[in-house]
Amino acid sequence: MNLITTCDKTFTLQQDETLLEGLERTGHEVEYQCRSGYCGACRLKLLSGQVSYPEQPLAFIAPDEILPCCCQADSDLHLVCHLRGDTPEHNPDLFDNDLFAAKQS
Numbered sequence: 664m665n666l667i668t669t670c671d672k673t674f675t676l677q678q679d680e681t682l683l684e685g686l687e688r689t690g691h692e693v694e695y696q697c698r699s700g701y702c703g704a705c706r707l708k709l710l711s712g713q714v715s716y717p718e719q720p721l722a723f724i725a726p727d728e729i730l731p732c733c734c735q736a737d738s739d740l741h742l743v744c745h746l747r748g749d750t751p752e753h754n755p756d757l758f759d760n761d762l763f764a765a766k767q768s
C-alpha cells in the first residue's frame with residue numbers, strides 16, 4: 664500500500680478509492696469538476712513518486728503535475744496539497760474536553 668504524503672498529512676488509499684477521493688476523505692482542499700481527466704481542475708504538483716493513467720487523460724498537465732481524479736499511485740507520492748480550512752486540524756474546538764485534558768497533562 665503506497666503512502667500519500669501532502670503538505671499536512673500522510674495517509675493510504677482505501678481499496679477502489681481514487682487519489683482525489685482519498686484526498687477528500689482525509690480533509691484536503693482539492694478542486695474538481697469532471698472527475699474523469701477532461702477538465703484539469705484537479706491538477707496537483709507532484710514532488711516525488713510515480714503515477715500512471717489507466718486511460719490517457721485529455722486535460723493538459725505539466726510534467727510535474729498529476730490528475731488525482733484519474734491516476735493510479737505506482738509508488739509512494741509526495742504532493743503539494745493542503746487540508747481544507749474547516750478541518751479540525753485547522754480549527755480545534757477549544758471547548759472540546761479531550762483537547763482540554765491533553766493540555767492539562
Ligand code: FES
Nearest residue numbers: 698700703705732
Ligand atoms: S476533475 Fe477534471 S481532470 Fe480531474
